[in-house]
Amino acid sequence: MSDLLDALSSPLAAQFDAVPAGGWRVVTDAFVRSAAGQSLCVQVDARLAAGAAVYPPEPLRALSLTALDDVRVVILGQDPYHGPGEAEGLAFSVQRGVKIPPSLRNIHLELSADLGLAKPAHGSLLDWARAGVLLLNTSLTVEQDRPASHAKLGWQVLTDSLVAAVALRDHPCVFMLWGAHAQAKASTIEALGGGRHGLILSNHPSPLAARRPPVPFLGSRPFSRARVWLAERGLPAVDWTLSP
DSSP states (O other), rough: SSOOOSOOOOOOHHHHTTOTTTHHHHHHHHHHHSSSHHHHHHHHHHHHTTOOOEEOOTTTTTHHOOOOOOEEEEEOOSSSSOOOHHHHHHHHOOOSSSSOOOOHHHHHHHHHHHHHHOOOOOOOOOHHHHHTTEEEEEEEEETTTTTTTTTTTTTHHHHOOOOHHHHHHSSSOEEEEEEEHHHHHHHHHHHTTOOOOOEEEOOSSSTTTTSSSSSOOOOOOOOHHHHEEEEEETOOOOOOOOOO
C-alpha cells in the first residue's frame, strides 16, 4: 500500500491550489473561479463536513503526474474506485497492495497479449502517468460504497475543459476511448483537434463488455496501435511497461 491517506482530508479548493503552475493550472484556475467550480467545492466540502469518506485523497493527482505539454496518450475513465484505499487519483489505477479490479485485470490481459509485456502483480498505473499517459476520470471524487455519487456535482465541466485543452494543442496525441461514456467525447475531440489526433475506440474493459460486439476490448490491440500511430508521425513512443 502506498503512503497516501485513504480519503480526501482537506477542503477541495486546497487541491486546486496544489496543481502545478502553467499548463493545467490555467484550466483549473478558470474552473475554480466559475460558478460551477465554486458550487462543486461547496458540495464536496459539505459532504466532508458531514463525515462522508470521499475518495481519492488527491483528486487532481493525474494533472501533477502528467503535465499538459507531456501528454501523448489520453485514457478516459468514469468514476474513481469507491472502496477504502483503492483509488489513487488515476483512471483504472489502484494503489499497490489493493486487489486488482476486474476491468484492470482485462487491461493487463490485453497489454500482455498485444505487446507481450509481463502482467504486473499490482494495479498501479503510475508508470504510465509518468510516461505521458493522462489517466483521467470524468468525475474525480466519489463517496465510500456509493458509485457515481459525485457524478452530477459538476466535475464533468472541468474534465471536459481538460480534454479540450489537450485536443486544442498543436501536438498530435492518441485518445483511447473505451466504452460509450468515453466515446461521447469523440466528436468534440475531432472538432477541436481538426482531425490531427488519433482515436482508438473499443468497448469498455469491464467483464460485462470486454468480449462483446461491436468492438470487443480484448483483442483490440490499443497499445500497439497507439505505438504505430505515434511512430508514423515521428512522435516518441510511450513505454507501456509496468514495473513489477
